[in-house]
Amino acid sequence: MFKFLPPLAAAILLSACAAPAQKPAAAPDAHTSRQSLDWPGSYAGVLPCADCPGINIKLTLGADGQYELSRQYQDRQARPDIVRGRFQWLPGDGGIQLEGDGSRWRVGENRLFMLDTNGQTITGPLAEHYILKRVAP
Secondary structure (H helix, E strand, O other): OOOOHHHHHHHHHHHHOOOOOOOOOOOOOOOOHHHHOOOOEEEEEEEOOOOOOOEEEEEEEOOOOEEEEEEEEOOOOOOOEEEEEEEEEOOOOOEEEEOOOOOEEEEEOOEEEEEOOOOOEOOOOOHHHHEEEEEEO
16 A cells, blocks of 8 residues: 555645646726717717808717718808718727718717827817717717
């Protein structure tokens, strides 16, 4: 019986020295604007205009991926132009792109931030004028 004890003890000691089991990698934090915010609804504001007092904008986003964009140039149009279509979520940090219109917006808490052609938030002295505020759920 004692003949088997040293090899058995050696086997137990060697198995205890094996590499520890690896923990599964932590899942990335999946909180995005799309999942975390109550984003469907209507947003409005007045965007800057080079040759008019401003552009009245109202953008309605539907939970089904549909949008309606109303755009009216102040002092030029009696009625707004209305564009309807679908929007798609951009990869990354909560941006959307309006199909048919091409404009991009970043979804924030009760706000939409207009993005430039590179997908970046507009900065500079007029940056606050490129934000639409939520007006209706």
